[in-house]
Amino acid sequence: MALRIPRGVFASLLVVLLVSLVHATSAREPPRLEMVTSAAPGLTVSRARAAAASCASWRLGVETNNIRGWYSIPAECRGYVSDYMFSDQFRQDCAVAAREAAAYAEGLELAGDGREVWVFDIDDTVLTNLPYYADTGFGAEPYNATYFDEYVANATAPPLPEVLELYEKLLALGIKVVFITGRHDYQREPTVKNLRSAGYHTWEKLVLKPSSLTLGSSVLPYKSGERQKLVDAGYRIVGNMGDQWSDLVGAPEGDRTFKVPDPMYYVG
């Protein structure tokens, strides 16, 4: 375990850090490949550089949906992923996704009939689970369902600031928001509490996964099926944003999709 800070304290610190980042104006130093040595301090510099280049290629493969069905990040990329998740690069990557989405939304000719919706995934899209993942190896350790349920029940996940900003812009444009999440329906109460405390104050629908769908079943048909229900109910999905490709593929995808970076885990 790289982190020795107690979970609750760490989560609180992270909230403070993330909130302060929303207001940060000066650019911090971007990550350097040379920094990526925390996973394996015994590596020589040149081997560490090769590992970093290789982990960067792995991350690009994940982000482009070339690499699928993986269960945990490569062991040698643990330091790389943790460095990335706390880096300015990650924040800028999120900012680009959110900025492109905002520019697209601002350019739409909206009917303003209240049927135009934007679909958001929740975990690691509107809220960040970095507190949970920082505590469990940044995706290098197996998914811990008990601890994650506890984390969800605590309702303390911070917002991803760039996405919160996009959310406010969409509402101001008159686009309604629908959340479609892989969280289960029995987690509705803490999810509502967490969304509100993170700044997401209003939404058209909050769709949670039926308890009958277990961890092993693919979320892709569930998520595309829920989007189809929206279309059948007369909504027009003008945009769709998520951190997993299973949020974004499968008709109806929505008029345009936006991928939020996430090198920590894969949901198929």
Add this chain to the structure above:
Amino acid sequence: MALRIPRGVFASLLVVLLVSLVHATSAREPPRLEMVTSAAPGLTVSRARAAAASCASWRLGVETNNIRGWYSIPAECRGYVSDYMFSDQFRQDCAVAAREAAAYAEGLELAGDGREVWVFDIDDTVLTNLPYYADTGFGAEPYNATYFDEYVANATAPPLPEVLELYEKLLALGIKVVFITGRHDYQREPTVKNLRSAGYHTWEKLVLKPSSLTLGSSVLPYKSGERQKLVDAGYRIVGNMGDQWSDLVGAPEGDRTFKVPDPMYYVG
């Protein structure tokens, strides 16, 4: 112009370089963010770092299809893109795409009835146009149709070595290859010549774009339409690889798609 070497000489040198890379076994030093200063030498180090982080975010946005409809790379990213295109990182990024594709193909239960095909785009997928782009600002200068036609007519584009290796593996597995390219039908002869000289010796079909489809028209319906014709003719598209999202989206996409990195240009 950063390069002063005559075009023909440069292209020949690049062929030698790329061919030698196929056989390279030792890892070269990966690119460092600090190196990315060639575009704007007057920048301070910290501003160059910020620009590099920003260009990396822009590239990720392009690769994930978040950023669409762009005409040229951001001016401040010219040095970043040229460094990337000649870097070990680019080669490793290509290798990951090709390796994942090969692993997927090797895991398929093939019917072996001669109807299983793999669709490849040509430009910057099986062949690299780096000689053309190195000579025209790595995507920072406007597309030069006259010069590009000349480049195609020369039939000297080198293979992307990682994709050539994948091609050989697919053929060995009994998967047939179909090329669907944005090159025009009047360019068939130099295209055949170039494919053969680059090592692509056999294919089931080589589909070129009708001359009636001009540069301004979207290639997406053309490419998905050609894939539909394959399906209608009884082929099963087990895989599909391209450097542009317009190669990969639009039903029928193929059973699985693979994105080759390309931060130099956008084809919608």
